[in-house]
Amino acid sequence: MLRKSSRPPRRSKLDRLLTAPEIAARRERLAEVIPLLRERLDPCLLCPRHCAARRTRGQTGECGLDDRLRVASVARHGGEEPPLSGKQGAINVFYSGCSLHCRHCQNWPLSQRQVGTDLTPAALADRILRKWLQGAHTLGWVTPSPQIVPALEAYVACLDQGFDLPLVHNGGGYDDPEIIALLAGIVDLWLPDAKTVSPERAAAIQDAADYPQHNREALEAMVKQVRAGQARAVIVRHLVLPEATDDSRQVLEILWEAFGNRIHISLMAQYFPTYRTENHETLGRQITAEEYDGVVAFARELGFRHGWVQQHGMEHGIPLCCLP
Numbered sequence: 368m369l370r371k372s373s374r375p376p377r378r379s380k381l382d383r384l385l386t387a388p389e390i391a392a393r394r395e396r397l398a399e400v401i402p403l404l405r406e407r408l409d410p411c412l413l414c415p416r417h418c419a420a421r422r423t424r425g426q427t428g429e430c431g432l433d434d435r436l437r438v439a440s441v442a443r444h445g446g447e448e449p450p451l452s453g454k455q456g457a458i459n460v461f462y463s464g465c466s467l468h469c470r471h472c473q474n475w476p477l478s479q480r481q482v483g484t485d486l487t488p489a490a491l492a493d494r495i496l497r498k499w500l501q502g503a504h505t506l507g508w509v510t511p512s513p514q515i516v517p518a519l520e521a522y523v524a525c526l527d528q529g530f531d532l533p534l535v536h537n538g539g540g541y542d543d544p545e546i547i548a549l550l551a552g553i554v555d556l557w558l559p560d561a562k563t564v565s566p567e568r569a570a571a572i573q574d575a576a577d578y579p580q581h582n583r584e585a586l587e588a589m590v591k592q593v594r595a596g597q598a599r600a601v602i603v604r605h606l607v608l609p610e611a612t613d614d615s616r617q618v619l620e621i622l623w624e625a626f627g628n629r630i631h632i633s634l635m636a637q638y639f640p641t642y643r644t645e646n647h648e649t650l651g652r653q654i655t656a657e658e659y660d661g662v663v664a665f666a667r668e669l670g671f672r673h674g675w676v677q678q679h680g681m682e683h684g685i686p687l688c689c690l691p
C-alpha cells in the first residue's frame with residue numbers, strides 16, 4: 368500500500384477522507400456496478416444520446432470515442448469551488464470527448480477533437496496515485512460519462528492502494544438517470560452543469576434539444592442520493608453567457624422551485640468566446656460585470672444560500688451566504 372508523506376490539510380464535511388469501511392463498501396459496490404455499466408457500452412447507451420455505437424468494435428459514438436480510455440490530462444487544480452480544491456488543490460482528470468457539442472465549449476480541443484492520450488486503467492490509476500502522494504483534497508473527474516467504465520476500473524486500482532480522497536463527478540449535466548443511480552455510493556460529490564432550461568437554446572448551443580429534460584432528471588437522481596445519505600452534496604454550476612441573463616434567471620428559478628437550498632449553486636463568470644462563437648452575434652464577447660452581478664443578485668433574491676460566486680474575471684471563491 369502506498370503511503371502519503373504530506374501534512375494532512377483541514378477538511379470539511381464535504382471533502383473529508385473516506386473511512387476504511389467506506390472504502391471496503393465502495394469496492395464491493397464497484398464490483399457489482401462495473402459489469403452492469405459494461406453491458407451498456409456496446410451498443411452504447413451510456414448517455415442520453417443513446418447513439419448505440421458499437422464501441423468495442425472500434426466504432427466511435429457521437430461523443431467521438433470508441434472503447435479506449437482517452438485522457439487529456441491529470442493535474443492538480445486550485446481554482447475549483449473551495450471545498451473541492453482547498454489549499455492543496457483537486458486532482459482533476461480531464462477525459463477526452465463529450466456527448467454534448469456546445470458551440471462555446473471552453474475546453475473544445477479536448478471535448479470536440481478528443482485531444483488526449485490513450486491509457487490503460489492501470490496507467491491512469493498510477494498517474495492519479497502520484498498526484499495523491501503530493502497531497503490533494505478531492506479527485507475530480509471532468510466529463511467522465513462516456514468513459515465511465517474504464518474510469519471506474521482505474522478508480523478500483525486506486526482504492527486497492529488505499530486511495531481515500533472523495534470522488535467528484537464533474538459533467539455537463541446531460542446524463543441518464545439510470546446511470547446516475549448506478550453510481551450511488553460511489554460518487555461523493557456531484558458537480559453537474561445546468562446550462563439552460565430552453566429546448567430551443569439547447570438545440571442551438573448544445574446540439575441537444577432534450578438537454579433540459581435530461582438535465583432535470585439527472586439532477587433529481589443526484590439530489591435523491593444526497594437525501595438517502597449516499598452522496599454528500601450536489602453543486603450545480605451555471606455559466607452565465609452574454610445576452611442571456613433572462614435564460615440564467617429561468618435556470619435559477621427552476622432550480623429553486625425544484626431543489627431550493629438542498630443544492631449548492633456555483634455561478635461562473637469566466638465565459639470567453641472560443642471555438643464556434645468567436646464571431647457569433649451574441650456569444651462573441653465576454654459577459655459584463657453588470658450581467659453577472661444581476662444574475663448573482665437574482666439568485667440571492669430567490670433565497671439560495673449555499674454555493675459560491677466569482678468576482679468578475681476571477682476563480683470560484685466567495686460563499687453565497689457571505690454576500691451583503
Ligand code: SF4
Pocket residue numbers: 411412413414415416417418419420422427428429430431432466512513
Ligand atoms: S456515450 Fe458516446 S457512444 Fe455512448 S451513447 Fe453517448 S454519445 Fe453515444
